[in-house]
Amino acid sequence: MLLQNKKIAIIGAGPVGLTMAKLLQQQDIDVTVYERDTDPQARIRGGTLDLHKNSGQEAMKKAGLLENYYKMAIPMGVTFADEKGKVLSIKPITSENQYDNPEINRNNLRKVLLENLPANTVIWDRKCIDLAVSDGKWKLIFENGTHATADLIIGANGGMSKIRKFVTDTEVEDTGTIIIQGDIPQPEINCPEFYQLCRGNRLMAAYLGNLIVVNPDNNGSLTYGVIFKKPDNWQNDTLQNPDHIRDILLNRFKLWDSLYKQLFQSTHSFWSLPTRIFPLGKPWKTDRPLPITLIGDSAHMMPPFAGQGVNTGLMDALILSECLTNRVHQSLHAAISDYEKRMFKYASEAQQESSVNEKEMRHPDFSFQQLIL
Template sequence: MLLKDKKVAIIGAGPVGLTMARLLQQQNADVTVYERDKDPYARIFGGTLDLHKDSGQRAMKKAGLLDDYYKLAIPMGISITDENLHVLFTKNITPENQFDNPEINRNNLRTMLLNSLADNTVIWDRRCTDLEIRNGKWILLFENGTQSEADLIIAANGGMSGIRKFVTDTSVEDTGTLIVQGDIPDPQKDCKEFYQLCNGKRLMAAYQGNLIVINPNNNGALSYGVIFKNPYDKEFQSKDSDTVRKLLVERFSPWDYRYKDLFQSTSTFWSFPTRKLPLNTAWKNNRPLPITLIGDAAHLMPPFAGQGVNTGLMDALILSNNLTSGDYNSLQEAIEDYEQQMFIYAAEAQLSSSRNEMEMRDPDFSFRQLIQ
């Protein structure tokens, strides 16, 4: 096996990095994951994730974790409404579609993956700031002054990865969309009317260039994202939740009052512009030692086609197979084949996401167009 007597370092303990570690450990590879979070109990903010049958669930199946995913994930229907909360379309869960793409809380997914790994696979509180080469080995340099050694680096540390520079000079681009996320920990108490209106389904609505996506059951909390063309207004990207709440209430003034009640019931907001890492230039072919990228570090994309984590899990599935199958003569050859495949399917996913992004933030967009 190519990884015999080799140390593999995965940078980042997100879903993609942990799945990569699981797949390699199944083949007895020596793998360590380095994560900047202080410990495994650090809360991961954001909406739920849905793993698709033809990508994310394939990786879970190969990892022997598909049944565990089904136990933790929640099949959720969809209600599409207009700005007045009139229901335009409803998709219910049936025995036939319940396993298509059930939603799982990010923290629950991390715990599931961590429990599948050997003890001490993940080293916490290790923010990797740089890499060096000494005596034919990668040396990982961490913010706290410690160092580690590896023969192969797999960077899975997100869209703003600082390790990406060893693989590509391509820069991340702002796509022009702003997402404001809100979280209500006790929706049955704090926004009871809206919570009951959702009736266990995700709720989506679009009007005059504003899109809102609501999940009433994100591990007990109601979480939502408001999406619109980025006004590049510093106030909207403020960490002051009172300011963001006021701006959202004003922006949604033509909508039903219950949407505004939703914002009033939210104590904390997170605002961030969406970004993309284009795949239109070849990656460096003169890397001194084996190193590659997976997940958002490789192909950051806006979250408008549900493809981000699923594409990353395909990365882990293909790369782990290449590294352990015995079909390649060197680590470089195995990595090159993975990257050639990834450039094709990840570019397609990015294109799909970008098309949805442009459509959804158009002032004339309406879900009625899709339903009719």
């Protein structure tokens, strides 16, 4: 086996990195995950994840965790509403579609994965800031002054990975869309009218280039994302102050029903990042000093407008683990090359779908129904 007596380092303990570790450990491979979070209790902010049947769920199945996912995930329909707070239509959950892509809280998915890995698999408080080659091995350099070594490095540490430079010179690009996210705990108490409008489903509404996507049950909180094209005059510090963010949203939604305005007024926790893409148009480096590759957002960060990000990343873990362990390839270089060739194809298609959806969604006449139904 290619990885016999080899030490594998995965950088990043997100869903993709942890799934990769699980798949390798099933083959008795020595793998360690290095994570910048200080401990397993660190809360990951953001909306829920939905794993698709033909991609993310396939990786969970191979890892023996599909039933664990189903137990923690919530099948959710979609409530389509207009800017007046009127329900236009509902896409319900049925016995036929309930397992297609149920929603799971990011922290709960991490918990599922961590509980199924040996306790010493993840080393916490290890933010990798650089790599070096030493005595024929990779030397991982961490922000806290510690070091580690490995024969193979798998970068799974997100879209702004600092180790990507060892694999490619391609730069991340801003797509021109802003997503402002809000979080309201105990929504049945803190925003009861809007909570009722959702009817237990994800809620989607769009009007004149402003869009909102709501999940009323994200581990006991209501979370939402407001999507719009980034104004030309915005600076990087525009979205730093919660009161300022709330004012921006109230102004953008001034023509909407008071239900939406009450939602923003009930929100005390906002966060936002511009949407970015790491394009795959340029081939990756072939002169890497030692075996190294990328999976997940590190490899192909994309806008979240097709629900493909985590699913594509989990496909990476599934395919890379197979390439490394199926005894077909004669070298680590060949195994990695096979994975990357296949990944470039399906990840590029996912990026294209996400980008097309993004452009459609920013159009003033856009309707969620035309995209989903």
